[in-house]
Each structure stands twice: as C-alpha cells, then as structure tokens.
Amino acid sequence: MGAKKKQAEMIEEISGVNPLKCMKCGKCSATCPSYNEMDIKPHQFVSYVINEDVESLVNSKSLWKCLSCFACVERCPRDVKPGKLIDAARQMVVRKREQNYLTPDEIPELLDPELPQQLLVSAFRRYRR
C-alpha cells in the first residue's frame, strides 16, 4: 500500500468518518464560524481524504482554526462529521515528536490573570500530544 493511501486510511480510522457519505452540499462550509480563517474549507476536507492528499491537509492552516464547535457535525445532512476529520488530521500532527502547536515556553506571555484553567487545559489537549 502506498504511503498516501495509508495516511488517508489512518484519518478515516482515527475519525471514524466515512468520507464517501458526503453528497457535496456544502452545508458544513456554510455553517463554519472559522470559514474565513481556513485555507482548506470544511467541505474540502472530505475530498482531500478521498484523493489521498493528507499531506496538504496536515500542512494547512485550517488544522489550527477549527474550534471543534460541532456546528458542521450537527447540521450535516449526511452524518459525515467534517469536524472529526480535521481533528484526526490534527492528531496525526501532534502525535509526532516535536510537532506540538503549543509549547510550555509560549505560555507565560499568553497568560493573563483572569484566564480560566479550562482554556489552558483545552488548548493543551487540542494543540499537543
């Protein structure tokens, strides 16, 4: 099996999403609050996986712009869950060594006195292994 195919299958496995269920209606992109910040748009996640171009997906900005707010998951008429796909791509990055999107060194300057623990905890979960 080619490396590309393997990566695509890994995304499908981690996310538990079957991208072939997508009917390309674009409701995910219509509903996404981070749409304008993303380079690869939510409805495109599916075709990147189908076309086995996980490389582009894991290098995209979109990885770090998804809020995991599940609007796309809730409103998708085909139960595709694009939000889970992009999270799987993010997992593939942060599970590699030295690929964290957030390092402890960055923290002090990001802190402010009112900042709730929840924010740090959540960010660590999403950005790091």
Added chain:
Amino acid sequence: MQRIGVFVCHCGSNIAATVDVAKVAEMALMEPGVVHAEDYQYMCSEAGQAKIADAIHEKKLSGIVVCSCSPRMHEATFRKAAERAGLNPYMVEIANIREHCSWIHKDMEEATKKAVILMRAAVAKVNLNTPLKPGESRVTKRALIIGGGIAGIQTALDIADAGYEVDIVEKTPSIGGRMSQLDKTFPTLDCSACILTPKMVEASAHEKINIYTYSEVEKVSGFVGDFTVDIRKKARSVDMDKCTGCGVCQEKCPSKKAPSEFNRGLNTRSAIYTPFAQAIPNVPVIDREACIKFKTGKCGICSKVCQAGAIDYEQKDEIITEKYGAIVVATGFDTINLDKYDEYAYSQSKDVITSLELERVMNAAGPTHGHLERLSDGKAPKEMVFIQCVGSRCSDDRGKPYCSKICCMYTAKHAMLIRDKYPDVNVTVFYIDVRTPGKNFDEFYRRAVEQYGVNYIKGQVGKVIPQPNGKLLVQGSDLLDNKQILKEADMVVLATAIEPNPDVRKIATMLTASIDTNNFLTEAHAKLRPVESPTAGIFLSGVCQGPKDIPETVAQAGAAAVKAIGLLAKDKLMTNPCTAHSDELLCNGCSTCENVCPYGAITYEDKEVNDHGIREVRRLAVVNSALCQGCGACTVACPSGAMDLQGFSNRQIIAEVDAICR
C-alpha cells in the same frame, strides 16, 4: 412415489456465471423420486417452457422443481406451463438459486453447493406435494378510493367511466387535496384551481361516484373481491340535504380564531366553515373544538341565520358499512415538520416560510390575497432567498433519505412567477443539485435563469439569522466560488421535504398492505407492477407510493384505475388453494384455532365421525376455505396436530429442514 423432473435455469449468465448448473442437474438425478433433470439457458422462455412440457409428457412426471429466480417472479409462469401440460399447477416447486444464491455469492464452488442444497429441499418438498384445486369467490363490483385529492379523483373518474360504482372517502370537509392549495402548476403555469375544479365537479356529478367527505375508513375486513369496510362519517353538524351553501352562517359566526388548515395556518377561519370557496360539497362543517355553542352552550347564531334550517347540533358520527371488490389508496402527502431544522429559523421568524405556504401567499384566495408580502409586517420584499433540499436527502434522523422530486421544479416556478410579477424583487436559490428530468422541465428551469434572471447558487445554507431590523441574514456556501456568503433577505422560502400522509400507516395496517421505512406503500413489483400492492385487491395511486408531480400522479391514478377495473370486470376469482384443513380424527374440539384465526374462517360443528369403528358425534373444527387466507396461525396453535396447511404442510416443511441440514 413421485416422478419428479428438475429443471435448472442458467438465466443467461445471471445464474450460470456463479453456479455450475450442469452439476446441479447431475446431482438432482441422485435425489429420491427424480427421474429427469436438465439445464437450459432461459427456462422461462417459450422454448424452456416447451422443454418442461415435453418432459412432463415423455417421462410421465408427477411433480417438477424449477431451479431459477425467486418464486415471486416466475412461480406463476411455471405453474401455468405445467397446467398446460396436464400437470396440477401445485405440483410445481421453485428453488430460488438466483436472488438467494448466484447473485449474492461470488465463489462458484460455494454457490454451487448451496444451489444443490436448495434444489434438494425443493425436491424433498415436492415429493410430498398433493394436487390442489383452487376454489372460487365472488367479486363485488364496487371500488373504494381512500383520499379525495387529484389522485383519488382521477382514479374514481376512470373507474366510474368504465361503468362501476365508486365511493371516495375523504378525511377533510372537501375533496381537492393538496392540488387545491396550489396557485400555479409547472411547467406550463396553468392555474391549479382552473384545471382541478372541473374534475372535482365532474366527480361529484358523476352518477356512479359517491363521495363521503369529512369521513374516515375505520375498519377493513375480507379480501380481494370481497372487502367489507366501515366508514365513519364524522358529524358535520350541518344537514347536507338541507344546506343550500349560501355561506351566511360562516359570515355571521362570531368565532373566527381557528387557524385555517387550507391556508396552512397563515390566517384564521370561522368555527363553521368550508375550507375554500370552490369546496365540494359546498356544505360547511362545524369545528366543534372552536365552536362557542359546543364549548359553552351559548351562541347558536348559525342556526338562527340559516334559512334552510340545516344546522343540527345534535348530529352524531355515523358508521356506514359497505362492500367493495377493490380498494385504491390515494392518501397523498404533507410537508415534514420543521421543528428539527431550526437553523433555518422557521419557528423564530414569520418571514421564513415553506414552499406550500408560499403557494397560499401567492394565491388570490390566500391570506394576503395574492400579494407577495412579508407575513411579519406586510411589507413588500426586495430580496427573496429559496433554500432547496430542506429535510430531503438527509441520512440522519432529522429528515428523509429520499429526494422529494418536486421541489426543484416548483422553486423554479416560484422564482419565475415572482420575477415576472415583481421585477424589482431579486430572487436567489441555494441548491445542491438541480434535478429536472421531465418533459420540458429543464427548459423551464433554464428559462428561470436565462429569461428571468434568477440567481442560482450551488451550495447549501448553514443558518438563517434573524436580524434586529427584521431582515434575515442567510449564511450559505457558494461552492463554485469557494466562498461563504452572507446574504440579507426579506423572506426565506424552504423547499420542505414531503412525506406520506401520516394517516397512511394506520390505513396500511387495516389493509395489510406493506409499507416501507419511509411510510410509502410498497408496490408489488418496483418495475412491473408499480400500481398494485402485494396484497391482492389493493391499488396505489399518487404520492402514497412515492414522490410524484401532478402529471405523474394523474398517469398513475389512471393506471391504478385500469388495474382495479380489470379486477371488477371479473365475475369470479380463483382463490388460493393453500388453505388450512383439519383432520377430523385428530381434532379434540378445543377452539384454540378458532381464536387465533384472523379471518373467522374456522367454525365448530357437531359431526358424526367413525373413529376406528366407533361412531360418535364430536365437536370439530371446520375451515371455510373461501375465507381462509392460508397464514397458518391455526396449524401451530393446534395442540393435537389436527390442523395443517395445504401446500405448506408440517411434513413438507420438515422435509425441507431435513434436506438443508443433511
């Protein structure tokens, strides 16, 4: 001992590609009773049937097994072939080696093994078959149509024109159905009422058609050719014979707050009402929930103003029992409830409406007298947005998995009509696909785009956001431009999915007609018997069978009528001979079978029997084979083993079990 012939069909390559048919035939010769076996390319062809006939004559066969497609497909064909060759048709058994074998297995060895086992089971069964003779039953020459929309009306007219009596049962106070609520129809833009009302008048004036409005089917018993149906005529509180239809009662009725069903709840009606001006019959009903007289005992104004003295507060529901030979279901559709789709803000804004509601808004008899206006403030809209596939093509449990089929076309119609009448209104349509297969359909849609400048955007809408200024912000995708669009609109129209009328489940249960997971009635064969239910004597007309537009509905209504006429034209029907019968010597008279029989086909009689020389009178079960439908419930319930089912006897089924487990 039987002399059995086994005929193995190749079905072209459908069977032969995965099953070694010659091997099946070869193995058949080793089975007890088998004296002849052969395989042939198409057993159902004339040449194939001739081979069967020849073998019956030459080898003096007493039973045959055809290894072929499903018995639901060609059992009748082969039984007829056998009958022509002088064999009792019930000496034929089918081994289903296509649908249950060759089509689902890929490995030739495995599939052949299975085909052999299925053949063995059929041979084992036919060894125990006995010749059966069907009985006869009569046909009541009268048809019942459930539902008085365009489908029901058309079917009724066609059957009545052929000379048979027809009753239409309609739940609401008037016939007309959904079509009466439409303003214009695609693709010719005919006025819906203008083409429907003549049909309604024709039906009501037809001497062979009898219409029960404000009535529902309550109970159905019997079977093809001889159904007995109870119809509940709900109390109208108005004497249909006396009422002249002058309408004064409706004008004077002080209770005017009930939501109008006809206008989809967009405005209100009086408690005594006819749903719309052209209603047939033109006799109002009193909505007892809304009527002040019924609620408080005081009022009675309608009675005072009625010069004909037609108001009758004491009227009661009436049950009418009638016999029918055929029943046609024409229960139609409704739009789905949008509670689960509130991202489109349907419940949050009055200016988000369904397409059916827009029909009422655009109609001269509608809540806005045909003026296109916002229902919140009555202002004329400048920007209109249409959203397609709301609840259609959804595989989650919020909506329907199917395409509602009519929405693409009626949206093009709405867009076109609005652009035509109000050229300053911009119309945008968010679509996933535009589906226009139909005569002059794509041309119609292209006209909307090219001639009327309707803006079609490929992409679904994610959210409709009501603004404090009363406008609606539509957040959608433009997939071709790869943009997220925010569009301010004055009105949003949702192409809401259609679903079968919710009552259809109840009706299907009464009729024992099959229904699919979406509550559409199942046809006997998807391609070849599209207007018949698998239940004999039940026919399907209109959307109750699947989404359809008006021309298709009318065509199917005609087809259902032809099928019903074909049945009514017969004087006698052959009954299924696979009925239960009781062994008098084994029956202990316990009545268990009588209690489980859904058809009342079993009665008990005192009969004299000769039990090994002892003559005595015993209480015994007797099956009326004209009533018995052959389900077999009694055979299992019988504690003494006296009751058995012809064609599916205990010994036959056990022989099949043994053959499979051998």
Added chain:
Amino acid sequence: MKYSYYPGCTLRTKAKELDDYARASAKALGFELEEIEDWQCCGGVYPLGTDEIANKLSCVRALNAAKEKGQELVTVCSACHHVMKRVNDDMRNVEDICTRANNYMELDEPYKGETDVLHFLEVLRDKVGFDELKKKVVNPLKGKKIGAYYGCLLLRPGKILAFDDPENPKIMEDFIRAVGAEPVIYPYRNECCGGYISLKEKDMAKSMCDKITESAEGFGADMLITACPLCMYNLNKSSVREIPVVYFTEILAEALGVKESCCKEEKEVQA
C-alpha cells in the same frame, strides 16, 4: 435528594463563584451536591479520536464513583458536562472503548455507563421543575432582559448530549422566566465564542464574540448568562461591547435570595 457533584478545574479556581452560587442555590432548593472525592480534571475538551482511551479515564473514574454511590452525577460547567456525557455515551454504546477503558481501570465491577449525567440546569428543569423553582423565588428579577448564551458545548452533538433542541433551545429561557426576568432570544446564542482558540488567536475569538454580543444587544438584552467559564472569559475579554456576562447560578442565587449570604460566607472564609 443528593447528587454526586463534579465541579471541575475552573470552578475550583477562577470560576469559584459559579460553584458557590450553585451550592447555595441547591441548598435553598432542597437538594445537596456531594463532591466526588479525588476527582481529576476532565480535560476541557472531548478527545474526538476513536482510538483515544487514556484521555477519557478521569471521567470514567468520576462516573464510576457516582455509580458506586448510586447517585446521578451533576456538573455546572458546560465543558465538564459535555466531556462527561460524551465519555459516558462511549462507555454505554462503543464496545471497544468500554472494554479498553475497563481494562485500564481494573474495577471490581466494570463500568458500562450506568451513571446518568445531569447538568445543573437539567436538575432545575427535570428534577426540581421550573414551576417549583418559580415558587421558591423570593427576589424576582423583574424587568431584566436577559439573553441566554448556550455556546456550542451544551447543545452539540444534540443526539448524544440530549440536553435540548440544538437549534432552538429553550431550557435557559425557561430558567430566565422562572427567576422572574424576561428572556431575549437572539440567533447567535448557539454559535461558538471561539473556545480555546482565544489563547493563540485572539482576533478570531474577538470577531466571534462581537457577533454574539452585537446580536444579543440588537435584540434588546441588558445582560447575558452562561454556564461556561471559558465562554464567560471570551465574551468579557474579547468583545468590544460592554454588556455584562454572568453565570446563570449568580442570577439564580440572587432570585432565591441567597446571593448575599453566599458572598458573606466567602468573605468570612477569606478573612
């Protein structure tokens, strides 16, 4: 009535008042929140990967602790509620996760999702009842126009959280009515505030929060209530608008007349 209570990390620290008001209100309403011993942080976000087990164990421990006591598990924080309910759903319905989690835990009796998870609002709606709550209000918040801010965590995915209609919820509106104020319905109440993104992408969070507060103010809200410390932080910190945002428990305590005593105790303890 006693419930197992899972406060979560932020209610122990930055969002202490959310917790204090909840406990005081519970007392006033006649039920008790019994804090689970040695609970651990839920992680703040639900691990979406189907292969993640370790991240879910802290929740399973808390859920199992409640099971052993035979109590329902109550949370106040939206995030804890979200993670807890989804992990519980996994334990109930995803055989693989359930087996693997139990293999780690080595419990006397395997945990299979027996505990019911309730948000404090659900306790108010389903156990106490809003009509009953209304009767206990001594200090109705008359004339206040309050917008409920649900955010995303309370509602979605609707099928698993089964909290309310994810597109047109009404539990918080009913709550607002019960405490005597007037709810303001605005379309952005179930759109995301930006969540954890506000740590590194402040502008993004800001634009989202602005949309929410603008919409709420546009529809006439004087104040927003929320059940999530992170939503509260983002709405207060990121939005240019000055509409006050408070925890729902605060207005509850106020309406029940226990707000003052609650703060007093707090101060006494501090002093």
Added chain:
Amino acid sequence: MSIEKKEFKPKIVAFCCNWCSYAGADLAGSSRLSYPADVKIIRVPCSCRVNPMFILRAFEKGADGVIMCGCHPGDCHYSTGNYYARRRMTLLFSMLDYIGVENGRTRVEWVSAAEGVKFSDTMNSFVEKIYSLGENVRLGDLRCRS
C-alpha cells in the same frame, strides 16, 4: 475425506415469511448485497406458520443456528400472525437454553420487503455470531454425524 480438522461450516436455517422478509431477501439478492452461503432460506406464508417443532427438528438434524424473519409488528400481511410468532418464539427460546442450545443460536428479526440492506446485515451478523459459538454439539444426535 481425511479425519484432520475440518473447517467449520455452519448450517443455518432461515424461515422467511412470503410477504415481507422473503421479499426482503429477494431485494438483497437483486441489490447484490452478499451474506454467507451458510444461510438457507425456507419460505413460509407467514412467520406464524413456523412451528417450534421445525426449529427443534433443525437443531436435532444438526443445524448450528435458526433465524426466523417476519414482517414488522403491525405490518403483518395477515394482520396478527407475527404477534403469535413473536410470543411463540420468546417462549421457545427461553426453553432452548435449558435443553442445551445457547441463546445466540436462535434469533427473530423483522425485515420488510423494502429492507434488502437490513436482510443482508442481519444475516451477516447472525452468521458471525454462529461462527463465534462454533458447532452445535449439544442437541445434535451424534450418531447422525459423519
């Protein structure tokens, strides 16, 4: 045939009512939705025609699993047949365990004429279950075995 380990090929009997589940099986076939060839279908007019005796007979003759399919409750072609069948099977299955046939070897499923997918899914999962249970040795008459 050698006496060495024979690959386990279960014998599975499926009783299908003519109106719904047999038609569902036909639909599975025409839709090419595969399921293992171990399943052999016997057509009966209605699930209420299935005598518990037939199921016992199957086990006695060496069946490893028996599944009965009928119309969905409320949709029976004969109105009430599947209700009788459901009650009879509930009773029978509760006793099968007692005579040594595990619960998993019998199943009742409702499959409509339109549910080809459900038919094939049901058969696949049932066969998988039977494979996991292995050969039915407890009721079969060992003298009949080769």
